[in-house]
Amino acid sequence: MRDFASTSLASTLADAVPARRTDGVWRSAWRRFRRDRTGMTSLAIVLAYALLIACTACGLLAQRWQDEVGVPDAPPSFLRSAPTAPPGAALPASTSAPAAADVDISDVDPLAPRYKEWNERAAQYHARTAPIAATLPLGADRLGRDVLSKALKGTQISVSVGVLAAIVATLIGATLGALAGFFGGWAGDFVEWVYNVVTAVPDILLFFAFAAVFGRGISTLVLIMGLTGWTGQYRQVRAEFIKHARREYVRAAEAIGASASSRMFRHILPNVSHVILVRMSLMVVNFIKIEVILSYLGLGVATDQVSWGTMLAESQSELILGHWWQLAAATTAMAVFVTAFSLMADAWRDALDPRLRQ
Amino acid sequence: MTTPPLLKVDNLQVAFRLHDASGRSRRIEAVGRGEQGVSFEVPANTTVALVGESGSGKSVTAMALVQLLPRNAECAGRVLWRGDDLLRAPPAHMQRLRGHEIACVFQDPMSSLNPVLTVGEQIAEPLRKHLLMSRAAARARAGELMAEVGIAEPRRRLDTYPHQLSGGQQQRVMIAMALACEPQLLIADEPTTALDVTIQRQILELLARLQAQRGLAMLFITHDLGVVGEIAQQVVVMRQGTVRERGTVSELFDDPKDAYTKALLACRPRLDERPRRLTVIDDLLADESSGIDLPLALRAPQADANPRRADDDDPVVLQVDGLSKSFWLRDGLFGRSEFKAVQDVRFTLRRGHTLGVVGESGSGKTTMGLTLLRLHDAASGPLAGRVLLHGHDLLALAPADRLAMRRRIQIVFQNPYEALNPRFTIGQTLAEPMAIHGIGIDAPARERRAREWLVRVGLDTEAMHKYPHEFSGGQRQRIAIARSLTLSPDVLVLDEAVSALDVSVQAQVLNLLKDLQDELGLAYIFISHDLAVVRFMADDVMVMKDGRVVEHRRTETLLAHPQDDYTRRLIVAVAQRPGPASRRPAGAATS
Numbered sequence: 041m042r043d044f045a046s047t048s049l050a051s052t053l054a055d056a057v058p059a060r061r062t063d064g065v066w067r068s069a070w071r072r073f074r075r076d077r078t079g080m081t082s083l084a085i086v087l088a089y090a091l092l093i094a095c096t097a098c099g100l101l102a103q104r105w106q107d108e109v110g111v112p113d114a115p116p117s118f119l120r121s122a123p124t125a126p127p128g129a130a131l132p133a134s135t136s137a138p139a140a141a142d143v144d145i146s147d148v149d150p151l152a153p154r155y156k157e158w159n160e161r162a163a164q165y166h167a168r169t170a171p172i173a174a175t176l177p178l179g180a181d182r183l184g185r186d187v188l189s190k191a192l193k194g195t196q197i198s199v200s201v202g203v204l205a206a207i208v209a210t211l212i213g214a215t216l217g218a219l220a221g222f223f224g225g226w227a228g229d230f231v232e233w234v235y236n237v238v239t240a241v242p243d244i245l246l247f248f249a250f251a252a253v254f255g256r257g258i259s260t261l262v263l264i265m266g267l268t269g270w271t272g273q274y275r276q277v278r279a280e281f282i283k284h285a286r287r288e289y290v291r292a293a294e295a296i297g298a299s300a301s302s303r304m305f306r307h308i309l310p311n312v313s314h315v316i317l318v319r320m321s322l323m324v325v326n327f328i329k330i331e332v333i334l335s336y337l338g339l340g341v342a343t344d345q346v347s348w349g350t351m352l353a354e355s356q357s358e359l360i361l362g363h364w365w366q367l368a369a370a371t372t373a374m375a376v377f378v379t380a381f382s383l384m385a386d387a388w389r390d391a392l393d394p395r396l397r398q
Numbered sequence: 399m400t401t402p403p404l405l406k407v408d409n410l411q412v413a414f415r416l417h418d419a420s421g422r423s424r425r426i427e428a429v430g431r432g433e434q435g436v437s438f439e440v441p442a443n444t445t446v447a448l449v450g451e452s453g454s455g456k457s458v459t460a461m462a463l464v465q466l467l468p469r470n471a472e473c474a475g476r477v478l479w480r481g482d483d484l485l486r487a488p489p490a491h492m493q494r495l496r497g498h499e500i501a502c503v504f505q506d507p508m509s510s511l512n513p514v515l516t517v518g519e520q521i522a523e524p525l526r527k528h529l530l531m532s533r534a535a536a537r538a539r540a541g542e543l544m545a546e547v548g549i550a551e552p553r554r555r556l557d558t559y560p561h562q563l564s565g566g567q568q569q570r571v572m573i574a575m576a577l578a579c580e581p582q583l584l585i586a587d588e589p590t591t592a593l594d595v596t597i598q599r600q601i602l603e604l605l606a607r608l609q610a611q612r613g614l615a616m617l618f619i620t621h622d623l624g625v626v627g628e629i630a631q632q633v634v635v636m637r638q639g640t641v642r643e644r645g646t647v648s649e650l651f652d653d654p655k656d657a658y659t660k661a662l663l664a665c666r667p668r669l670d671e672r673p674r675r676l677t678v679i680d681d682l683l684a685d686e687s688s689g690i691d692l693p694l695a696l697r698a699p700q701a702d703a704n705p706r707r708a709d710d711d712d713p714v715v716l717q718v719d720g721l722s723k724s725f726w727l728r729d730g731l732f733g734r735s736e737f738k739a740v741q742d743v744r745f746t747l748r749r750g751h752t753l754g755v756v757g758e759s760g761s762g763k764t765t766m767g768l769t770l771l772r773l774h775d776a777a778s779g780p781l782a783g784r785v786l787l788h789g790h791d792l793l794a795l796a797p798a799d800r801l802a803m804r805r806r807i808q809i810v811f812q813n814p815y816e817a818l819n820p821r822f823t824i825g826q827t828l829a830e831p832m833a834i835h836g837i838g839i840d841a842p843a844r845e846r847r848a849r850e851w852l853v854r855v856g857l858d859t860e861a862m863h864k865y866p867h868e869f870s871g872g873q874r875q876r877i878a879i880a881r882s883l884t885l886s887p888d889v890l891v892l893d894e895a896v897s898a899l900d901v902s903v904q905a906q907v908l909n910l911l912k913d914l915q916d917e918l919g920l921a922y923i924f925i926s927h928d929l930a931v932v933r934f935m936a937d938d939v940m941v942m943k944d945g946r947v948v949e950h951r952r953t954e955t956l957l958a959h960p961q962d963d964y965t966r967r968l969i970v971a972v973a974q975r976p977g978p979a980s981r982r983p984a985g986a987a988t989s
Contacts, residue, residue, distance in 0.1 A: 293819070295809045296831035297831065
C-alpha cells in the first residue's frame, strides 16, 4: 500500500497538538514597522486625518462650510490687532423702518398712512440671521466663510480624491501589469503598446482632454487621474511578474497543476503585494498634488465644492490684500498630510521588503 | 619548519552585530565560540585548505584576513602577515596589501567581474594601480597573464567582455587578475563550485600548476573534501566557527581523529562502491557525544553487495521515444531560428527504478526533465516524440486531461531556497496540490495528510505553520519532496535535487529518497552533474551532451567501461579526486 496513513507512528506524530503559529509576513512586517519611530508618528498623523475625514464625511464636522459666519476676510482670532474689518462692512442687521426723517413730510407723503401697517407686517417676520463674527479661529474668506471648515471639507475631498484615484490607477496598472508580465507574447505586446501610447502624450494634455470630455467634479477627477496615472504601477508590476513567473516556486506550482490564474493571484500576487502597496501610497501623495494643480487651474472639483486646490486658487487674489490665512490653512493641512503619508509609505516599504530584513 | 609562516592566524574571532525584531542588538558569533578562536598558519609555498560546510565560518575567516567584512563585523585576535597584525593595520595599508601581496579569487566569476569593462581593462587595473605601469605595458602584461592562465588567443580576448566568455574562462580571468601583481598569498574562496565538473578539474589543475611554478602560498576554501587531496598539503577542518582538526592531507585522510572529519569523509558518495545507504554525520557525531568511539568501519553501513535489485520484470511506468524539444530564438526583426535543446531521447523507466541523467550545463538534461512534465510554454518551440505514461501519450493529451497527468509525474527542483512560495506556510504549500487534485475530502483531512507526509520526510509537524525562510536548505528540500509526494506520483523527476546541499545534508536527503523509493515503488529520473551521486542512486545512466544522448547503459557497466569519449572525460574528472581510500601521497599534488 502506498498510503501509509495507517502506519501508527505517522499518525501518532501527526495528531500531535497544533503547533505554535509563526508570524505571517504581514504580522512580522507590522512588528518591524512598529520599531520605526518616524513611521509610527506618521501613521498616527495619517490616522488622525482619517478620523477627521470620517467625521467630515458623516456631517459631524464642517457641514455648513458654505455659510457666511464671519465678516468677509475676517482675520484669525489669534490676531486681535490685525486689520479690523472696515466699519461699513459689518452692517447691523436692522429690520426697522428707515429712521424718522428730520423734516416731517408725512402730510405730503402719499405713503404715510401705510407706514404703520408696513411696520406691523414687517414685525411679524423674524429674519434669523446668525450673528456674524468679527474674527474666526482661522479667519474667513472673501465671502465670510469659515476657513477652518473649508480646510476640513477640503481635506476630505482632496484626500478621498487622491485615495480613490490611486485605487483606480492601481487596479488598472496592476491588472494590466500582471497580465502582460505573466503571459508575455502578443498579449504583453498589446498592453505594452497601449502603455507606450498613453505615456507618449504629456500628462497635462491628457488631463485637459479628459476634463474637457467629462466636465468637472470629483468622479471626473478620480477617472482622469486613474486613467492617466496607472503607467508607473503597470511597469513595476509587469517587471515583478516577469521576474516571479520564472522563479522555481511558480514552476513548482505549475508542476502540481495550479492553473494560470491561481499562479498569478495566489502565488505571485502576495509576493509582489508590498511593491504594489508602496507604489499605491506614493501615488496617493502624487494624486493629491495633481488634484491641487488641476483645481487651481480650474479643472478640478465643481464650483460648489471645496478642495485644497480651490482654496489655493482663491487665496491668490486674497494674498494681494494681505489676507494670508486661507493660503496658510490649506498649505499646512496639505503639507502635514503629504509628508506624513510619504514617510509612512517609506516606513512600510522598509518593513515589507524582505531583503532589508536584519 | 624553521622560517616563520607567511600568515599566522592566532585565536581569530569574528562576530556580527545584528538587530533583532525587538530592536535589541545581538552578537552572532561567526568565527570562534566563546573564548576559543580560530588559529592556523599558512607557510610560504604551501597550499592550506580550509574545509567546512555552509555556516562553518570558513569564508568569514578568509574575508577577515583581508578585512573585507561588512561594517557590523567585530574582529578579535591576531592575523599576522609577516609579523604585521592585519586586524590593526590602517585601511590605507590594507588597500596597498590587497591585490598586491594578498589576492583573492571568489566563487562566482560572473558576478565578480565587472560586466561593463573589457577583460583586458580589468586585468590591467591592478597593474596600473599597484605597480604604476603605463597603459601599454599593463596591456601587454595582461596578455601574458591571459596566456599563462591558459586562455587561447589572449590578444583577441583582451577586448572581450565577461559575458562573451564561458564560466571556466571567466574564472581563469579572475585568476589572472589575482596573479597580476605577483602576490605571495592567494585566497581562493570556493573557486570551482560554480563550474561544471570537467571545467572544475581544469581550474584545479591550473591553480596547482601556478602555485608550484610561482611558489605561491594558497589558502583554498572549499566544502568538498574530495578536492582537497588534489591541491592542498595541509587541511584545516572547520565546523560551526571552530577548528575541528588540523593536519597534513595524509594525516587527515589516513587517520582522521575528529568524528566530524570522519563523517565528512564517509558521507560523500563514491564512484568505486555503492553502499545501500550513506553514512550520515549525525550517526557519527552521536558517537562523539556519547563518548563511544567506534571504529569508522563498524559504524559506516557496509557496502551492500546486493542492494534492492532493480528487477527487469518490474512493470514499465514511463516510456519515452524520440523526445525532441526546440526553442525559437529571435533572429533579426521577424525571423526566428530553431535551437534544438533536446534531440531524440529514448528510454524506458520501470517501477522502482532510477534513471540517472548526467551532463554538463547546457547539455539539455534539465530541458528534458521539464519537457516530460510539459512545463514549457507551447509557444516556446516545437515538441516531438512520444512520452507514454501507463500507455497514455503525455504529449498528445488535451489541455483538459493534463491535470490528471500531473498527478502521476512530479518534479523536485534544484534550489531549495527558490522552490517554495515564501508567502505560504508549509501547511498551505503541502495542502495546495491535494486541493487542486481533489485528494482528501475536506481541508482538515488534507491537513492531516500533510502532517503525515511531513513526519514521513523527517520533519516535525510544528513545521505546518512556519514559513519557508525558517528552514535550512535540506529541510526545504524535504518539504519540496513531500509536496510532490502528496499527489502519490509514479514518476519523480529530481532535477539536481541535492546539488545545492552540503555534503552531509546531501547524504541525508539521498537516503530519504532511497527509502521512499523502496517503500512506495517510485521511479526516479535523477538529473545531476555529479557522477558519484548518480552512481549511488541510479540503476541506469544516460549521458547527455549538446541535447543528445551519447551513452545509455547500466550504471556499473557505464562506469567500468565507458564507450564514449565524453563519458570517459566525465568519469576521469570525478575519479581523480582522491577519496580516503585512494588518495595521492601528500606533496604529489604540487608536481
